[in-house]
Amino acid sequence: MIVDKAGTPITATDNVQPDTRHGVILYVEDVSVSFDGFKALNDLNLYINDGELRCLIGANGAGKTTLMDVITGKIRPDTGKVNFGQQVDLLQLDESEIARVGIGRKFQKPTVFEALSVYKNIELSLAGDKGIWTSLFGKLTGEQRDRIDEILRTIGLTNEAFYMAERLSHGQKQWLEIGMLLAAEPRVLLVDEPVAGMTGQETERTAELLTSLAGEHSVVVVEHDMAFVRSIARTVTVLHQGSVLAEGSMSEVQSNPEVIKVYLGEDSGEDSGDDNSEGYPSESGEEYIEASSSKEG
Numbered sequence: 001m002i003v004d005k006a007g008t009p010i011t012a013t014d015n016v017q018p019d020t021r022h023g024v025i026l027y028v029e030d031v032s033v034s035f036d037g038f039k040a041l042n043d044l045n046l047y048i049n050d051g052e053l054r055c056l057i058g059a060n061g062a063g064k065t066t067l068m069d070v071i072t073g074k075i076r077p078d079t080g081k082v083n084f085g086q087q088v089d090l091l092q093l094d095e096s097e098i099a100r101v102g103i104g105r106k107f108q109k110p111t112v113f114e115a116l117s118v119y120k121n122i123e124l125s126l127a128g129d130k131g132i133w134t135s136l137f138g139k140l141t142g143e144q145r146d147r148i149d150e151i152l153r154t155i156g157l158t159n160e161a162f163y164m165a166e167r168l169s170h171g172q173k174q175w176l177e178i179g180m181l182l183a184a185e186p187r188v189l190l191v192d193e194p195v196a197g198m199t200g201q202e203t204e205r206t207a208e209l210l211t212s213l214a215g216e217h218s219v220v221v222v223e224h225d226m227a228f229v230r231s232i233a234r235t236v237t238v239l240h241q242g243s244v245l246a247e248g249s250m251s252e253v254q255s256n257p258e259v260i261k262v263y264l265g266e267d268s269g270e271d272s273g274d275d276n277s278e279g280y281p282s283e284s285g286e287e288y289i290e291a292s293s294s295k296e297g
């Protein structure tokens, strides 16, 4: 049996209510991760507030993915502490338990069930095991149907509810996957490069969607598209060489001497995106600053 630090049992289908009396839902403290002696995360400290929308940026190799992997239990840190609210020690839980206590992760590539309808995709993702059980053997309750309808409205796919998912555009598939995450009723959503490969219009719609989810959820967005970050971010955290380099509003971060030094100074070559195979622009050096500044006029 899994128990939280207060000794309260956490069962597999529970959505634990984290203790957020201090306003913080995710505590990452002094976390280090080494790969063959190389420190991908280096005494990293990060606090995500309950209901906030946080953007996480940093050049290729800064440690963003590793951090997401630590929070979701895919990687165990060598040292440090990772808590959900004040009391739930995430390092005691495995990946599926972490998902069940209320931390959902969306990877860059959408992984929807292409041969099922949009509706069915969401139905299968309903909180706990009820979704799959109901889909296979039973009928949805009125409450479940209402919940699916609400999610369809949130992600803007009400009219496409009975399309096979394979008919959706790339952007729509990304929204559907966010809807599938929402069906599991997470408190924290970790979203990896949501707008990669999207059209301008889809990007705008995604900005609206993620912004609308903050409040009820805490949303952490890892993104390379600086114009997008600027359009949604209240607080931006800049990672560099496995640690937090700067944190603040986009303008604060952009005018931070440390950030400028890293991106435009001597260090910039080190993290250059030369090996970038994803097709997104390198964040190093001038491109980063240009992209960051492009909306400032």
Ligand SMILES: Nc1ncnc2c1ncn2[C@@H]1O[C@H](COP(=O)(O)OP(=O)(O)OP(=O)(O)O)[C@@H](O)[C@H]1O
Residues within 6 Å of the ligand: 035, 036, 039, 040, 058, 059, 060, 061, 062, 063, 064, 065, 066, 067
């Ligand atoms: N399994 C692994 N084995 C060895 N090194 C790794 C492993 N995973 C990550 N690294 C290294 O750790 C560092 C941080 O990688 P990470 O993927 O977290 O960076 P990132 O900020 O997500 O980069 P990107 O923006 O390119 O996705 C990199 O130098 C990477 O090469």
